[in-house]
Amino acid sequence: MKLNERVAIITEENISRLSYLYGEIDIDDLSRIVNSHLKVAIDEIEEDSLKHKAQNCAECDFMKKYEYDKKIYYCNHTDRIDDMGKLGADHLPKTSPVWCPLRNNEK
Known part of the structure; x- marks a missing residue:
């Protein structure tokens, strides 16, 4: 699976939903949350590529x-x-x- 199929673009709606889940968040908190999710997505992509390696x-x-x-x-x-x-x-x-x-x- 490709990265763009796993990662969402941060829109106002997404920021609003994250604020609802985590309370008011600043850009540093948002960056930490997004990078955490991005790391998980990249780890899964690496696992997928190893599965397809001969x-x-x-x-x-x-x-x-x-x-x-x-x-x-x-x-x-x-x-x-x-x-x-x-x-x-x-x-x-x-x-x-x-x-x-x-x-x-x-x-």
């Missing part, structure tokens, strides 16, 4: 490697549906394989 094996804690003639990368996650969990030899895939248990960002 899982990358190089950044994953479950990615392990061993060297046997060449570097072998594998997934050590207990919920993987691939028996061996092999990710690649000498290099990792750009995104996680379809069998990755974290692919849908369910950590």
Whole structure:
């Protein structure tokens, strides 16, 4: 969701409603209230963007490697549906394989 879909413009009506809720407020109080709500909205946007980010094996804690003639990368996650969990030899895939248990960002 975009920021402009979550944040209201401060109009006289909004100021009036905030005054009704919080009593008479000056510009500093209004700024504090608005910035508090804006921080929550930005936090939610950041969470949403992380949910849509593709899982990358190089950044994953479950990615392990061993060297046997060449570097072998594998997934050590207990919920993987691939028996061996092999990710690649000498290099990792750009995104996680379809069998990755974290692919849908369910950590």
